[in-house]
Amino acid sequence: MNTKHIKRSLEDRIISVLIAIFMIVFITVTLYPVINTLAISFNDGIDAVRGGIYLWPRKFTMKNYTTVLAMQNLVTGAKITVARTVIGTFTALFANALLAYVVSRKRFLFKAQLSFFWVITMYVNGGMIPIFMLYKNLHLTGSFWVYIVPGMIGAWNMLVLRTYMLGLPDSLEESAQLDGAGYLTIFWKIISPLCKPVYATVALFVAVGQWNSWFDAMLYNRMKTEYTTLQYELMKLLSSVMQQSGSADTAKNSTAAITPITIRSAATVVTMLPIICLYPFLQRYFVTGLTIGGVKE
């Protein structure tokens, strides 16, 4: 109790003020662009060309959103993105967890060799062009499965899962085996329920990666508009805007009610909204995951 009444030193207070200033600047720089995008997305198109919209729309309209939601390519992209996120996350989680389970069995004959086989893949890969040709030969290019199959096992995620499973007591496995349970039953009934937190972590990492990826859509499915993704469509929208804003006349002469910047802001908001709404609730999962995966203690 007494410590509270001790007068804090001058240095102490100066530091507090400096920290406060730093954090205010940090939060402003982080949040402002997002809020600004939100404000522009609700603003009237022609009005937005004048600039000067900061935290709140000047001429409120929902029209940008109705336009964006009516754009066929964005709707297709959204469907594909949701599908790849859901399917990709489940398959990757299952495959990585199963492999991690095998590698983490202390009695498994080839656990060292199998770990080594996968760790190598973290450091050596064929590179963009051989991989592109492989997918072409396997007929993965021009299909939905190019988003799912190649990324099913990732060494880093597998190692995070393995580290967690190694921390579980061996006696669980032994007693289940005495009861006659096979390895798959142990995996499914005993290990997996205990691994829920780390499963959530890996699922989150995979899902965010799936949601945000655009390069695979551009590289492998450029011609297949039915397999386009949300981020790739956003990128196309962005580059068209960039070219247009290069020549100032285009913006001035535009007579349409909605100019690209408001549309793009609306599309951006649609793309980032699901993740922004979800991640605050998943914090503890990625914090544990990073601690396990980053530095082995």
Next chain:
Amino acid sequence: MANTNASAVKKDKKITWKEIKRQKTLLIISFITVVYGFIFCYWPLTGWIMAFQQYKPKNGLLHSKFVGLDKFKFLFGDDVFIKVIRNTFCMGVLNLVTSTIMAILFAILLNEIRHTLTKKVIQTVSYLPHFLSWIIVTGILHDALSSTGIINDLLLRTKIIDQAINFFAHPNFFWPIVAFANCWKETGWNAIIYLAAITAIDPCLYEAASIDGASRLQKIRYITLPGIKPTIMILLIMNIGNVLNAGFEIQYLLGNGLVQSVSQTIDIYVLKWGISQNDYSLGTAAGIFKSAVSIALILVCNWWAKKTGEERLF
């Protein structure tokens, strides 16, 4: 007890038919993943042969003309490629240094905040940009730095400049913009690990220091920083190995004709030659160069980490 257990496990590790039969399920799963890994991770390595050939898709890998190191000679004779190496390396190092410093600074300052709720809110906000794709981040940057964007707006209002700057047209601005974007996106995320390391420091040290009359700055300088030094070292070492991998998305999305000489990285070069120009051999050669340098960096760093007594990577 522990010893007998260990020896029992050792005995079991002898490959016997009984043990193989017992571990049948594990072996089948391993086999499937090895086949998968072989196809998707190891098979593409055979494509490296292309770098030593004048590869023609119609001839395939087996019948294309062998040209030895010609492709590599072309690469290193190409001024553009030399610039590309410089760009990749410089941006990688710049990003690594700035993002590490920012993450450590943020973690230490955040740790100094006593109010739990404030701390929690700031930290939650700090993660946000990590979850946005580079597409969105570059879109935001483009808005902020455009002639009517907030940065020009502020600079004009404060009379620092009297004409809007076109940031994306000046080669000098490109690297700092990339470094800034990288910090913006990853500071909060990278700080997670440092915050975890700070939490692991024994609180008794701070109490003892307080009793001895240490000031806040002194506590940061003599307790917090030394406490997280191992973490800083291992992360730096790990990331040095990845320096060349850190240059694709943002450079590809932000680059334009005017800043090409400073924006192109090895991956963009590979994409340009390999996929767009269909010179698979040249693209692969550039890719091999990148892989070789990366692996060399990782091995050196691994050796270095071992020498300094930090934990090895593998």
